[in-house]
Amino acid sequence: MTSIDERTSVFGPPARAALTRLLDPHSIAIVGASANPAKRGFHAIRALQQAGYAHPIHPVNPAAGQILGLDVCASIDRLPYGVDVALIVLPAAAVADALRRCAAVGIGGAVVLANGFGEIGDVGAELAAELAAAVAETGIRVIGPNTSGLINVTSGANLVGLQDIPQGPISVITQSGNMLLSVVNDNRAFRGPGFHAYVGLGNQVDVRYDECLNELARHPSTGVVAIHSEGFVDGRSFLAAAADVVRDTPIVMLRGGRSEVGRRAALSHTGSIAGHDAVATAVLRQAGVELLDRPDELAVVAGALATCAPIVPGRKVAILSDGGGHAALAADALAAVGIELAELSERTQLRLRQLLGSAAAVADPVDVAGATDTDPMVFAHAFDILVRDPEVGLVLIVGLFGGYHLRFDPSLRESEDAAAEVLLALNAEHAVPLVIQSCYADVEIANHDRLRSHGVPVLSSINHAVRIAAALERRGRRLADTARRSSLALPPAAPPIHGSGLLDEPAARRAVEAAGIEIGAWTLAREVADVVAAVAGYERPCALKVVSQQVVHKSDVGGVRLGVVAADAGEHAEAIIDAVCTNVPEARIDGMIVTPMAAAGVELLVGATHDPDFGPVVAFGSGGVMVEAVRDVAFRAAPLTELEAGEMIDETFVSRLLDGHRHLPPVDRGQLARFLVRIGDFVAAHPEISELDLNPVIARGSEMVPVDVRIVLSEKITGDHDE
Amino acid sequence: MTSIDERTSVFGPPARAALTRLLDPHSIAIVGASANPAKRGFHAIRALQQAGYAHPIHPVNPAAGQILGLDVCASIDRLPYGVDVALIVLPAAAVADALRRCAAVGIGGAVVLANGFGEIGDVGAELAAELAAAVAETGIRVIGPNTSGLINVTSGANLVGLQDIPQGPISVITQSGNMLLSVVNDNRAFRGPGFHAYVGLGNQVDVRYDECLNELARHPSTGVVAIHSEGFVDGRSFLAAAADVVRDTPIVMLRGGRSEVGRRAALSHTGSIAGHDAVATAVLRQAGVELLDRPDELAVVAGALATCAPIVPGRKVAILSDGGGHAALAADALAAVGIELAELSERTQLRLRQLLGSAAAVADPVDVAGATDTDPMVFAHAFDILVRDPEVGLVLIVGLFGGYHLRFDPSLRESEDAAAEVLLALNAEHAVPLVIQSCYADVEIANHDRLRSHGVPVLSSINHAVRIAAALERRGRRLADTARRSSLALPPAAPPIHGSGLLDEPAARRAVEAAGIEIGAWTLAREVADVVAAVAGYERPCALKVVSQQVVHKSDVGGVRLGVVAADAGEHAEAIIDAVCTNVPEARIDGMIVTPMAAAGVELLVGATHDPDFGPVVAFGSGGVMVEAVRDVAFRAAPLTELEAGEMIDETFVSRLLDGHRHLPPVDRGQLARFLVRIGDFVAAHPEISELDLNPVIARGSEMVPVDVRIVLSEKITGDHDE
CATH class of the missing domain: 3.30.470.20 (ATP-grasp fold, B domain)
Known part of the structure; x- marks a missing residue:
């Protein structure tokens, strides 16, 4: 990573790195502030005030005066030196100039909201180039353009304007303001753990995913980084950053533009071009990123990774259900994501049998078969038994826990509340995460919220619960085997192979062998006599293959012979020469590769x-x-x-x-x-x-x-x- | 289907068929009624009263007296003749006898709640056999055992006890009471269209899926049948019933026990054995059943199929988004389920451009790019343009529709409400279904509920919205091509092929040919000379294959020769005989099959x-x-x-x-x-x-x-x- 401190050092030594200033600003200028309550330049100020932002806010507008009780600066040039962040609420054409002025007064970074750059074709491309030039010249760090902004929930530095975001461990990076809305609203619907920060990267003219990831993941308030991306400007740097970050902080990612039609949409949205989907999926997973297939999983998986312990590698999942129907569906859903059920020990099964009676199923999936309908505390006792089985790495409760008092009798409420407390105590004591699926999760129930506030996910969807289990299982394995994984940093380049374009095969073979890779015996024979000698030197029948820069499809022109033995090697070599000369008269034959035929494999x-x-x-x-x-x-x-x-x-x-x-x-x-x-x-x-x-x-x-x-x-x- | 009327006719001609009486009872006996408010025999009566069941309820208990204001019958025998349904709240061992008594007093059907039958091994199996015998002897129709009961929401015949189920078009058949809870609670969370009836089939001792499906689907209040199943007792009857029902009524199905571990759970739950998953998936889909992979899709897809028009075959989906991020994700999700986007006509694109301005994307996915942030009515105008494009079969709105007033300014509410009304009017006018994804779908918003009450799904999950589109697309195709599909009824059996076990190949070939299936030329040669003649008679080189009941793996013992020409056919035939006699001394050689070798294919x-x-x-x-x-x-x-x-x-x-x-x-x-x-x-x-x-x-x-x-x-x- 380029040294951020160096870039800003021309203005004197800053107390904090530029990206830190951007994501946690101690002063903010609103360039393009407005006194008109319908304008974004007004909303932006009001949003900061509503979010309780306690540091200075500097509205900038040529009309000067006051807005929302704040003195307005008539121009950027008159701002106090060294404001941390400028929110640029100006049309696209005015942005580059504004950035230069901001840099001149020591502003560390800018958030550029305007769209109309790279994502809308030629006109925008010109403006985008101008913007990039301003960034390069001044060293100012820029988020955007075409972004919804950024938010530091903790400090109230809310440059998006979305209010009432609960504070918590999730830090979000997206290329879509709507995705922020989705994640925040889904988190609310699931009653998830809340947010630390949000960055909308937009078109990534300057600040990109890798830097942002490093900055947010390093922050002590961040427990997980949730990413939505439509494409990487520097994918390799992101991979290396991610592989490093996941040693401490889980990363969840949803990618947009994976399909052909989705790519088209992303291109017109942020100008991003998502690459080969299968490659991106494979390498991001290799870097330890928890990839999601469904938008509706982002909030729920991010929340769980921030609050739940990972599954100890080698341990399995125990299903504890109060209905066989749900048990079977949960087992199916686990199987579909490749998660195994625990083989409960005999001791565990015996204890469960004593607790649950003869109608229960005590092999995983455990089905209490009605034993909890009159006493939900039985769930807590069963959980107590399961967490002590060394085979069990996670307990998934499925059914109607928390809703017994609604389904059967209000009097059960007390026992349910008490059971929730016992579950919490056991959960704190053992490193076995607990995930609860309840048909009543969408109903407001106090004991559910108690469990959630201590990091136990309570969800209505079996599929979401199972998706969490899969993420916690991978997280546990990653933490255990991270030393055996690639850093994904590129090594120093070796002396390059000479040439360009398609190498002839002998050169290609030599290059591979020079790297210490065994590719079996082979001989480059220049003359027919050499071919005969080479074939005679191998114990197996051989393949002959013409070497000629002019011949691309060797088999098609008679340039290959298989199963050649010494006795007829000369004849075959001559036949190859004849065939190639006839079919490709301009071919210069450089020799033949002789290889012993591989045995069947x-x-x-x-x-x-x-x-x-x-x-x-x-x-x-x-x-x-x-x-x-x-x-x-x-x-x-x-x-x-x-x-x-x-x-x-x-x-x-x-x-x-x-x-x-x-x-x-x-x-x-x-x-x-x-x-x-x-x-x-x-x-x-x-x-x-x-x-x-x-x-x-x-x-x-x-x-x-x-x-x-x-x-x-x-x-x-x-x-x-x-x- | 067996004639139900015949079965019950010994008690005189009943006004209604037995299954109709069961699912819409005009009188109910509670066998095992209780005055103890903690008992199911008490709950059952209270539930019927709370649900407003207006027909007679007859509690039965030897203690007689009164329960909840109703006179208690001291025994089944003293019930008035011809009660429609008995709810049997007795332990497993007492059920068979109670059924016989019920049948004797003209009760049409019974719902048996007790568990402890087939699902718990040998002891249960004996009771299950007794139960089956009672059913066979008496002809009484039985739902269960091991069921949560049944509900007729319309009449208040609530034998489950779950209250406050909204009335609507969904009829549910499950093998799990918890699945009913899930569907009802999910329907509530999604604010779906509500229910007509529910049947919990349990262990299916008598009433099975096909009959239940026919009965419920035929009812005018049913708009869709939602099924959860752990296995079919008579799968073929179900297929034929489903293929017939889907001509009028869509069927949605979630199967439990598809995986190995899930099967184990289902077996201990309802004693069901789910078959080969790939086969079941294929044939149920062939029958026109909309199969679900996720439990969390059941309520949402059922609701949409009940209320939305299907997609006209050949038409595609148009995405109308207010954010490129969501547009790309929606396009990806559609692509993942194999749904194509519409190619909008030039006229449509031109009109959208005029409406939405230069920043918008007007090829599908359409991105209004901010044009709606200040005037949500623009959505309705864009929808109006899209539904008139003959390429468009469904419009999927994604983003924050309905939540603009929450995200931006309360003053937008009026415009949003008005836009919802225009969308509804257009939706009623055109046969183009509308599905809305909004990040604000989980917030209580009046215009969302307006849309929902007229059958427009409004959901927070892009994946759920897309899943609905896929179901409506398949539904449209099914309705169009149903005449070209199998009824899945079995034809009358042909005269059987003689023999048993593995046929020798000539017999197998003759059987296939007798059915008019061409399998190419072949000859059964009995002698070496016949082999030579047969080979000579074919233009291509031939394959020779020994025919012998004692030889299973012909190639392994030298019983096959390939590429045989007339000149050496005799030699090859002799070689086969030698090889087989040497390797399988006990083999009796019945001849050789001679076939011309097929050309490469x-x-x-x-x-x-x-x-x-x-x-x-x-x-x-x-x-x-x-x-x-x-x-x-x-x-x-x-x-x-x-x-x-x-x-x-x-x-x-x-x-x-x-x-x-x-x-x-x-x-x-x-x-x-x-x-x-x-x-x-x-x-x-x-x-x-x-x-x-x-x-x-x-x-x-x-x-x-x-x-x-x-x-x-x-x-x-x-x-x-x-x-």
Whole structure:
């Protein structure tokens, strides 16, 4: 990250870094303040006053005078030196000039609301370029343009104007003001834990996700960072920042513009271009980000990650239900997200049987089968038994807890309230998180709110409850294995591979081998006699493949022969030369690659690309017909670790063929994972590689033999990357 | 369906059918009534009184006296003759006897609450058998046991005790009382349209889903049937009933026990055994049931199907948003469920541009980009433009409609209310359904409730809104193409195929051919000379395959030769005989099947099984490695139509290889669909077939050639099916 302090040091040493000043301002100028109550320049001031912002507010308007009891500054130039933040409430065309003036009076950062920049085509693009130039010249930090603003709930620095946001641990970064509204209103509906801060990044002319994430996640009031994004300007920096942040603070993310039509909408909204969805999904998850598929999960999952303990790795979920119908549905929903139920110990089952009687189901899912209808306290006793089972990592109560007094008899209320207190006490004592689904969660019930205020989610949707369990399970695993995961920082570049565009195969093979990656025996034979000698030197029949810059599809022009033995090697080599000369008269033949034919194995695809958003990315999947029909391919950002490579392999369908498919020996998964790690190290150190294809790789036992090796270098002068 | 009237006619001609009497009782006996306010036998009476049930209630208890102002009958025998329904509030062991007594006094049906039957193992199984015997003997119709009861909201016949259920068009059938609570409370939270009736089927000793569905769907107050099920006792009857019902009334279904762990829970809950999930999902969808993946969708989708017009087939969805962030997320969510956005006409886009100004996005998704912030009526005008575009089948408004006065200025309220009225008027005028997502949907807002009361869903979850759109789209298509779909009734059985267990291949081939299904040329050769002659008679090289009851895996013992030409046919035939005799000395060789080798084509799997729940089911998928790794297989109940076969093909990954994969000619999809239809007709007419396997079928152009034909007949005496 660029040093923020350096940028501002021309104005004398600031007490705080520029981004800290932006997100927690001790003074605010409203540039474009208005005395007209219908204008945003008026609302902005009123909102700060209503939110109880206790620091100076400086309205700026040429008309001077007073607005809402505050003296108005006639121009930016007359502001006191060193105001923390300017909220720019001016039309797009006036923004660049205003920023220059702000910088001149020592303003640390600006929030630019205007739209009409990059997101609306050519006219806007020109204004966007001007804005970027002003930022670059002055060093002022800018959030926006085309943003709803920012909010520091704790200090009352509310530059959005949305009131009554409950204070709590959730910090939000979005590219949409409406998403803020959704999250705040959903949090209210779920009675979630509230917010610390909000930043609307808009078009990201300057401040981007990675910096914002670092700043907010580092703040002691933040317990989780909830992100909505339509695209990253510097995806790799975000990955590295996220992989670091998640060691302490969970990150939840909802991405907009994943589909073709969604991309179109995002482009016209914030000018963002979301990249390849499968790649983005894979690498963000690799960075430890909890990715959401549904907008309606953002508030609920963020709230739970901020307040619940993670699941201890290896432990499972116990369902405690007061109705078999819900139990089965909850078990189905857990299975659908890949979460296992606990195998309760015999001791646990025995104790549950004593508590719940003969009609109950005491294997997970536990169904109290009516035992709680007359005494809800039984739930607390059952929870007490479950949390002591070392197999249990989370208890999911499903049914109508908290609503017994509504469903059956008002007299049950006392027992329910008492049960809630016992649950809270047990929850505080044991590191086993508790999540409650109740059909009565949407009704205002005091014991539900008691539980929520101590961080126990109480929700009406089984699916939301299960989604929380999945997030807490991943969170627990991430915390445990973070040392075995990639930092996702790029290593220093290696001396670049010479050339540009498609390399000839011998050069590609040498480049891969130079990186210490074994690709099996091969020989470049320059003459027919060399071909014969090479084939004779291998124990197995060989493949011959013509090497010629002019030949792209070697098989199509007769440039490949398979199963060649020494006796007829000369004849085959001559035949290749004849065929190529006939079919591609202009071809200059540089020789032939001779490789011993691989024994039968599983056909895999191993590759890498330079993703425009996230940089070097490794691909793994099924070779052959599967990848065409099923698109059976997994991605990871490079460099990746062996753990990550193993997970990548497991994601594919073809992994099901690795453990001894038909008459083939099993493939050594560890060896395969290490092969992918080396490929990742290779492309991470060679930013000049735009494509690498080993397709197919024949995997058999511990051998991985690429049949073809293909490298495309970027067309740029490769010296650029030579550091 | 068995004639209900016949069953009850021994007691004289009843005015109404027994199931009608059960679901809309004109008199109710409470067997096991209690004066103890803590008992269910007391609650039950109080609940009926509170619900305003206006017909006679007869408490039954040996202690006689009065309960809640009603005279208590000392025994069932003393009840007036012909009470419609008895609610049996007795322990499991006392139920069978009570039923017999009920039947004796002309009671039409009973609701049995007790649990402790089939769902709790051996002891319960004995009681369950006793109960079934009582039902069979007396003809009394029974709902339960192990049920929460039933409710007729309209009449106040509330045998569950849950109060304050709003009246409306949703009829619910579940196997879980908690699911009723969930649906009712979710309906309340979403401010949905309310309920007509509820039936908890419990263990289904007698009344099952199909009868209940027919009875409820036929009722004029029912606009949709919402079902929760853990398994069908007679799945095929349900399919046929559903396929018929959905011509008039939509059916929404949530299934419990789909996963392995969920199945375990369901088994201990209602003793239900849910079958093969992929089969059940496929055939229920084939029957036109709107299947749900999430419990939290049941209330919301049921409500919308009851109140919204379906989407006219071929029309698409238009998104009308007041924020690009939500627009992109809504577009993504639609794409994820396979719903397309409308391509708005130039005229529509021009009119929107005039209305919304230059900052708006006027291609779908439409983003008003702030144009509504000061005048929400603009939404109504935009809707007016959209509904007139013949491409638009549904308008999805996303953002904060209805909440502008809360977000921006209280003065906007009037304009919002007026906009809601205009939307309602337009909605009534055009057959284009409107669904609204608003971040403020969970806040109590009058104009939202106005919209809802006229059947416009207003929801906070984009995902729920999109789920509704998907359901309305399918509903529209179903109504349009219902004539091209299977009734799912089984045809009369054909004369059965003789034999049992695995047929030898010539017999299997003859059986398939006898049904008019072409499987390509083949010859059964008895002698080596016949083999030579057969091969000579075919133009292509042939495959030889030994026929012997003692040889199961023919290839493994040398029983198969491929690519045989006339010149060496004798030699190959002798070699097969030698190999089989050596490897399987006890084998009696009955001959050899000679087939010309199929030209290269796409390898398909075509098969059928007799599903324990749903009867004959056809399977289609990829032959070879794909089906093993990906489980690329689709199912349909037989008989199926050509339309359904085409949809089945489209569901598979392998269908992507049918349009000219690599160097293969495209496969004729119509021909392939008709092939599947004929297979379906075949197995539907032959209930004695427990397995049929054509694997692989080589498809090339319009030819479908099965390489192997395998039929397994059920081990039962096949004469059973000879009608």
